[in-house]
Amino acid sequence: MNVLSIMLNRRGPARAAAAAAVLLLGACGAEKTMAPGAQSPQRVVCGSPAVAEIVFALGCGDRVVGVSDYTAYPPEARAKPSVGGLLNPNRERLLAVRPDLLVTQGRHEALAAFAHTYGIRFQSVPLDTLADLDSAIRAIAETLGVAGQGHALADGLCGELTVGDRDAPPRRVLLLLGRAPGVWTGLSTVGRDTFLGELLGLAGGTNVFADATGPYPHISKEALLVRQPEVILEVHPGGLTASQQARLLADWHIFADLPAVRQRRVHVLTNDFLLIPGPRVRQTARLLAAAIGGEARGE
Numbered sequence: 001m002n003v004l005s006i007m008l009n010r011r012g013p014a015r016a017a018a019a020a021a022v023l024l025l026g027a028c029g030a031e032k033t034m035a036p037g038a039q040s041p042q043r044v045v046c047g048s049p050a051v052a053e054i055v056f057a058l059g060c061g062d063r064v065v066g067v068s069d070y071t072a073y074p075p076e077a078r079a080k081p082s083v084g085g086l087l088n089p090n091r092e093r094l095l096a097v098r099p100d101l102l103v104t105q106g107r108h109e110a111l112a113a114f115a116h117t118y119g120i121r122f123q124s125v126p127l128d129t130l131a132d133l134d135s136a137i138r139a140i141a142e143t144l145g146v147a148g149q150g151h152a153l154a155d156g157l158c159g160e161l162t163v164g165d166r167d168a169p170p171r172r173v174l175l176l177l178g179r180a181p182g183v184w185t186g187l188s189t190v191g192r193d194t195f196l197g198e199l200l201g202l203a204g205g206t207n208v209f210a211d212a213t214g215p216y217p218h219i220s221k222e223a224l225l226v227r228q229p230e231v232i233l234e235v236h237p238g239g240l241t242a243s244q245q246a247r248l249l250a251d252w253h254i255f256a257d258l259p260a261v262r263q264r265r266v267h268v269l270t271n272d273f274l275l276i277p278g279p280r281v282r283q284t285a286r287l288l289a290a291a292i293g294g295e296a297r298g299e
Contacts, residue, residue, distance in 0.1 A: 040143075040144055041063065041099075041121060042100060043063065043099045043101070044060065044063045044064050044066075044102075044103060044144070045064075045065060045066035045094060045097065045099040045102045045103070046066070046068065046071065046077075047086055047089065047104025047105065047111075047124075048068050048071075048086045048104055048105045049067075049070055050276050051068075051103050051104060051105055051127075052064065052068070053077075053276065054137055054140055054278055054279060055103070056074050056076070057278070058144060058149045060144050060146060061074070061076060061077065063144070064077065064080050065097040065099055066080060066081050066094065067080045067082060067083070068082065068085060068089070068104075069084060069086075070085075073273065073276075081093065086104065086105070086106075091114060095118065101120065101122075101144075102120050102121070102122050103123045103124070103140060103143070104123075104124050105124060105126065105136075106124060106126065121143075125140065127195075127277040128193065128215065129194065129195055130195050130199070132195075132277070133154075133281065134154045134157070137154040137157075137279075138150045138154050141153070157279060161199070161202050161281065161282060161285050163203055163286050164202060164203045164204025164292065165204050168204060168293060170205055170206040171205050171206070171231050171292055172206055172208045172227070172229050172230045172259075173208060173229060173230070173231045173232075173233060173292055174208050174209070174227065175196060175233045176232070178235065178236060179248070181244060184221040187220070187221065188218055188219070189212070189217060189219050190207065190209070190215070190216060191209060191210065191211075191213070191216065191217050193215055196274075196284075199281065199288055204292045208227040208229050209227065224255060225255070225257070225258070228258060228259055229258060229260045230265060231260050231265045231291065231292050232252070232260040232261075232265065232266040232267070233291055233292075234248055234266070235274050236269070236270050237269075237270060237271060237272050237274045237275050238270065239270045240268065240270050245268045245270075248268050271283070271284075271287060
């Protein structure tokens with residue numbers, strides 16, 4: 001079970017948040033089918049929001065002729081034709097934009113075979129961890145013939161991600177993905193070997209479920225009492241109304257004995273980039289650091 005299916009099985013804000021969660025599906029390797037010495041591609045389809053953000057950050061947005069559903073950044077990417085979702089691209093639309101390169105994330109054997117059949121170069125990169133992101137930026141840049149920009153972008157990100165207060169002891173952090181107001185079943189968090197779990201550490205926290213099985217484990221509300229988080233971060237990319245946020249925060253009164261609840265360190269984060277393992281992870285790191293190390297939430 002991945003985080004997209006977890007969140008699509010819910011309703012309301014959690015289901016809306018699944019739009020951004022397509023980025024977290026890049027487990028289990030990568031495929032690359034390209035001719036050695038081939039010319040730099042000029043008509044690129046980006047198969048996920050994260051890939052689109054990487055390509056645009058490399059200065060190659062003018063080559064993009066198609067993007068996946070839910071691609072929203074940068075703004076000029078929204079004007080590009082959509083070729084469908086990461087899991088179910090529309091192959092007629094894909095062929096209609098006449099790409100010479102399809103870049104996506106995760107393992108997609110059927111899509112790789114489709115690209116091969118129609119003579120389209122295919123590249124797929126894992127984007128589960130920060131190391132994956134570093135490698136993906138460099139690999140995509142090389143494919144596009146802009147290796148120098150790739151090294152500069154990746155090196156710059158590496159230098160900007162340690163944003164927590166190094167002099168302060170790390171706080172125990174629980175990160176919840178897309179919980180619906182009033183619902184305490186089917187809770188999902190992040191484990192180790194995920195870019196979000198790694199960012200928690202760089203932002204001054206320690207993940208209370210780092211030892212859980214799998215990258216995005218299900219947890220019980222009883223487990224929250226055992227782990228005793230000092231900071232709780234509820235992630236809902238895509239936005240919530242003020243009343244929805246208030247309901248989420250009010251739900252925590254039943255856990256009055258948790259340090260995070262006692263100290264009013266429960267935060268709802270709604271920024272659209274939170275679940276996207278692309279160049280904006282630097283914003284995610286800063287946002288997490290502010291929530292983890294900042295003052296308690298006011299009344």
